[in-house]
Amino acid sequence: MGLFDKIKKMFTKEEKEPRVEEKELEIKENLDDDEIEEVITKEENKKEENKVKEDVKIYEKGLTKSRENFVSKLINLTNKYNKITEDYFEELEEILIMADIGVNTVMDFMDRLRKRVKHENIEDTEYLKEVIVDELFIIYVNDEVIVNKINYSENKPTVILFVGVNGVGKTTTIAKLGDKLISEGKKVKMVAGDTFRAGATKQLEEWANRVGASFVGKEEGADPSSVIYDGLEEAVKDDTDVVLIDTAGRLQNKTNLMNELEKINRVIGKIIPDGPHETLLVIDATTGQNGISQATAFKEITNITGIVLTKLDGTAKGGIVLAIKEQVGIPVKYIGLGERKEDLQIFDIEKYIYGLFKDMM
Ligand SMILES: Nc1nc2c(ncn2[C@@H]2O[C@H](COP(=O)(O)OP(=O)(O)OP(=O)(O)O)[C@@H](O)[C@H]2O)c(=O)[nH]1
Numbered sequence: 001m002g003l004f005d006k007i008k009k010m011f012t013k014e015e016k017e018p019r020v021e022e023k024e025l026e027i028k029e030n031l032d033d034d035e036i037e038e039v040i041t042k043e044e045n046k047k048e049e050n051k052v053k054e055d056v057k058i059y060e061k062g063l064t065k066s067r068e069n070f071v072s073k074l075i076n077l078t079n080k081y082n083k084i085t086e087d088y089f090e091e092l093e094e095i096l097i098m099a100d101i102g103v104n105t106v107m108d109f110m111d112r113l114r115k116r117v118k119h120e121n122i123e124d125t126e127y128l129k130e131v132i133v134d135e136l137f138i139i140y141v142n143d144e145v146i147v148n149k150i151n152y153s154e155n156k157p158t159v160i161l162f163v164g165v166n167g168v169g170k171t172t173t174i175a176k177l178g179d180k181l182i183s184e185g186k187k188v189k190m191v192a193g194d195t196f197r198a199g200a201t202k203q204l205e206e207w208a209n210r211v212g213a214s215f216v217g218k219e220e221g222a223d224p225s226s227v228i229y230d231g232l233e234e235a236v237k238d239d240t241d242v243v244l245i246d247t248a249g250r251l252q253n254k255t256n257l258m259n260e261l262e263k264i265n266r267v268i269g270k271i272i273p274d275g276p277h278e279t280l281l282v283i284d285a286t287t288g289q290n291g292i293s294q295a296t297a298f299k300e301i302t303n304i305t306g307i308v309l310t311k312l313d314g315t316a317k318g319g320i321v322l323a324i325k326e327q328v329g330i331p332v333k334y335i336g337l338g339e340r341k342e343d344l345q346i347f348d349i350e351k352y353i354y355g356l357f358k359d360m361m
Pocket residue numbers: 164165166167168169170171172173194197200248249282310311312313314335336337338339343
C-alpha cells in the first residue's frame with residue numbers, strides 16, 4: 001500500500017459504531033481490576049483519537065489557501081493531460097516551484113519522478129498524482145528519523161530560546177507554547193530578552209499574565225543577558241519546568257547579532273550548563289524564500305535546533321515546509337496555522353500531507 005492510501009486511511013476513518021461492550025462494562029457494578037483497566041484504556045484511546053481528529057481539522061483549515069492553490073492546479077493538470085508527456089513534466093515543475101518548494105528541491109524531485117515513471121512504466125496521470133504525494137513525503141523523510149520533538153531536559157528547568165527577525169511571530173509563539181505547556185501541568189516562566197523594541201517586554205508580560213506563566217523582564221534598553229540571568233536564577237529557585245526566552249529580532253548587523261547570541265548562550269550556560277536545550281528559529285511562511293535565507297543566515301551564527309514556521313494559514317505556498325527541511329537541514333518542530341492558541345501545532349508530516357492533498361484523496 002502506498003503512502004497516499006495509508007494517509008488517506010489514517011485520517012478518513014469512518015465513525016465507529018457506538019461501543020456496546022463498553023456500555024455494558026460501565027453499567028456493571030463491582031468491576032474487577034482488569035475490567036477497570038480496560039475501561040480506562042478505552043477512554044484514553046478515545047481521547048487520543050479525538051485529539052488527532054481535532055488536530056487534523058486544524059491542519060486542514062490552516063492549509064486551505066495552499067491546498068486550494070496547489071491541489072487545484074495539480075487536478076487541472078491531470079485533467080489536461082491524460083498521458084505523461086514532456087509538457088506535463090514542465091507544467092508540474094512550474095506548479096511546484098510556485099508552491100515555494102524551492103528550485104533545488106523541485107529539481108531533485110523531478111529527477112526522481114521521471115526515473116520512477118520510466119522504471120515503473122507509469123502512463124496514467126491520475127495514478128501519477130499519488131506517486132507525487134509519495135515522493136514529496138520521501139523528500140521530507142529522506143531516510144532519516146525525523147526528530148521533531150522538543151528536547152526536554154531531565155533536570156529542571158528546560159530552557160528554550162526563541163530567535164528570528166522582526167514580526168515573524170516569536171512572542172505569540174511563546175504565548176501559545178506556554179499555554180500548551182501549562183495545560184499539560186507544567187510550570188512555565190517567560191523571560192523578556194527583547195529589551196530593544198519599545199513595548200516588547202510589556203507585550204510578553206501581558207501574555208504571561210493571560211496564560212498563567214510567571215514572568216521576568218526589565219526596562220527597555222537593559223542588557224538582554226542580564227534579564228536572562230535573573231530569569232534563570234529565579235527559575236532554578238522556584239522550580240520552574242520550562243523557561244521560554246524571547247529575544248529581539250533585528251538582523252541588520254550579523255556580527256552584532258552573533259555576539260549578542262553568543263553572550264546570551266554563555267550566560268545561560270553559567271546557570272544551566274547544558275542549556276539552552278532548544279534554540280528555535282521562528283520563520284514567517286508568508287515570506288517564502290526569504291524565510292529560507294533567514295534560516296541559512298541564523299544557522300551560520302548560532303546552533304539552531306528547530307524551526308517554528310508561523311502563518312502557514314496566510315500563504316498559498318505551504319510547500320515551504322518541504323524546502324526548509326531539504327535546503328536548510330533543520331527540522332520544523334512547530335507550525336503556526338492561525339492566531340488561536342490551538343493553531344500552534346507540532347509539525348507532523350502525515351497530517352501536513354493530508355491537509356495539503358485532502359481534496360485529491
Ligand atoms: N495568521 C497567523 N498570524 C500569526 C501566526 N503567528 C503569529 N501571527 C501574528 O503575527 C504578528 C506578529 O507576531 P509577534 O509574535 O509579535 O512577532 P515577533 O516575532 O515577536 O515580532 P517582534 O517582537 O516585533 O520581533 C501578530 O499579529 C501575530 O498574531 C500564525 O500562525 N498565523
